[in-house]
Amino acid sequence: xxxxxxxxxxxxxxxxxxxxxxxxxxxxxxxxxxxxxxxxxxxxxxxxxxxxxxxxxxxxxxxxxxxxxxxxxxxxxxxxxxxxxxxxxxxxxxxxxxxxxxxxxxxxxxxxxxxxxxxxxxxxxxxxxxxxxxxxxxxxxxxxxxxxxxxxxxxxxx
Amino acid sequence: xxxxxxxxxxxxxxxxxxxxxxxxxxxxxxxxxxxxxxxxxxxxxxxxxxxxxxxxxxxxxxxxxxxxxxxxxxxxxxxxxxxxxxxxxxxxxxxxxxxxxxxxxxxxxxxxxxxxxxxxxxxxxxxxxxxxxxxxxxxxxxxxxxxxxxxxxxxxxx
DNA sequence: CGAGTTGATGGGTCACAACCCACTATAGGG
DNA sequence: CCCTATAGTGGGTTGTGACCCATCAACTCG
Numbered sequence: 052x053x054x055x056x057x058x059x060x061x062x063x064x065x066x067x068x069x070x071x072x073x074x075x076x077x078x079x080x081x082x083x084x085x086x087x088x089x090x091x092x093x094x095x096x097x098x099x100x101x102x103x104x105x106x107x108x109x110x111x112x113x114x115x116x117x118x119x120x121x122x123x124x125x126x127x128x129x130x131x132x133x134x135x136x137x138x139x140x141x142x143x144x145x146x147x148x149x150x151x152x153x154x155x156x157x158x159x160x161x162x163x164x165x166x167x168x169x170x171x172x173x174x175x176x177x178x179x180x181x182x183x184x185x186x187x188x189x190x191x192x193x194x195x196x197x198x199x200x201x202x203x204x205x206x207x208x209x
Numbered sequence: 210x211x212x213x214x215x216x217x218x219x220x221x222x223x224x225x226x227x228x229x230x231x232x233x234x235x236x237x238x239x240x241x242x243x244x245x246x247x248x249x250x251x252x253x254x255x256x257x258x259x260x261x262x263x264x265x266x267x268x269x270x271x272x273x274x275x276x277x278x279x280x281x282x283x284x285x286x287x288x289x290x291x292x293x294x295x296x297x298x299x300x301x302x303x304x305x306x307x308x309x310x311x312x313x314x315x316x317x318x319x320x321x322x323x324x325x326x327x328x329x330x331x332x333x334x335x336x337x338x339x340x341x342x343x344x345x346x347x348x349x350x351x352x353x354x355x356x357x358x359x360x361x362x363x364x365x366x367x
Numbered sequence: 368c369g370a371g372t373t374g375a376t377g378g379g380t381c382a383c384a385a386c387c388c389a390c391t392a393t394a395g396g397g
Numbered sequence: 398c399c400c401t402a403t404a405g406t407g408g409g410t411t412g413t414g415a416c417c418c419a420t421c422a423a424c425t426c427g
Contacts, residue, residue: 062278064262066327071346072240072334074353079237081360082230096413101225108222115374120220124416129376151374151423169224176230182359187352188229194341194349195232201340202239254383273404282386287406309393309404 082179089171093164094138098123098131100172103140103157103165111156113146140164240337247329251322252296256281256289258330261298261315261323269314271304298322 067073087097101121106112109120114132118125132155135141140161146152157165180188225231245255259279264270267278272290276283290313293299298319304310315323338346 064259064266066262066266066323067259068354068357070330070334071350071353072237072244072330072337074350074357075233075237075337076241077237078353078356079230079233079235080241083234083238086230098414101222104222104224108224113374118374120222124414125374126376126378126417127415133376149374149424153375165224172228172230176228179230179233179360180356182355183352187355190348191352192229192232194345194352195229195236196226197340197345198236198338199226199232202337256384271404276404282384283405284387284407285385287404291406304404307394307404311405 078179082175085175085178086172089175090168093168095168096131098127099135099140100165100168102128102131102135102155103161103168106141106155106157107162107165111154113152113154115152117155135161236337240333243333243336244330247333248326251326253326254289256285257293257298258323258326260286260289260293260313261319261326264299264313264315265320265323269312271310271312273310275313293319 083097090096090100101123102117105117105120114125114128117123118128121128123131132141132143132153136143136155139158141155141157143153143155146154180191183191241255248254248258256279259281260275263275263278272283272286275281276286279286281289290299290301290311294301294313297316299313299315301311301313304312338349341349
């Protein structure tokens, strides 16, 4: 039998396409998966990038602070920090004022890596948002930011 | 030590917030998780809703067609159809023209359920998109739809 | 100086999505 | 009438994200 369609077309139900949240979920997941693939090529995960970004943006800080900021499980963060440190992207040092705390800071290698990862993320974004022109992307970004701020009580990882 | 902030604030790194894809991913995931919770209260999963929606929108069809349309694994669909049939939301009948195929159709109960689920999805959407007025939601929906159509080659589940 | 608290860590569990393979039944072409 | 392809099904594996608990070390307060 002749295949009705070269690629399956995946014509999704209007009932779902009508939900912004459905589109949000699908598109967001696609973007996340795509970026995750690129990170995986470098032996990294999404959390690694998030931690690097937090350190680059907010400076050296204790894991404790990263835990609060990123809403990540302390135990999981310990593992991420471990791998990043082993790879030379961050340095860990006991806080002399409070020797329980481990202060984490990005190295130059880490900063360089982050720049690369950002470029990857931008590339994925360009691919995903291809149908939109610069102005539309701006509008989208602004709307998403408003949505994000308006509901900061979401907790939730990533 | 006084807690600097009642709720942890989760002040995320600008490096990430600047990425629309990051926001897309976070917001989309939050919406999906929230809806999934509501479905779970009814003993259902997201795929159940997707299958019901596809059947309601496109009418009775063989599992084979659902597989192509929704890009779901045949084996997984079999399990979903099984549960939906057991709960009385769909009916399965051998296609008389091709007895390999199993034609699936929604029952009245299934249609009623879907209406309920849609209401749940709308409720979640209202909560998530709370910061936006009707006009802005319209704009967002349109942008997301364009993004979605522009990149139909994503495959990928949900 | 205890007693309770906090930060970090290691070692798990649990749920779930995606995927894959083997097997049966049916269809259809040579 | 075989042979191959297709539809559905059952029984898995794998990877991952979130979470949880026990433990150790270090701080703080009484």
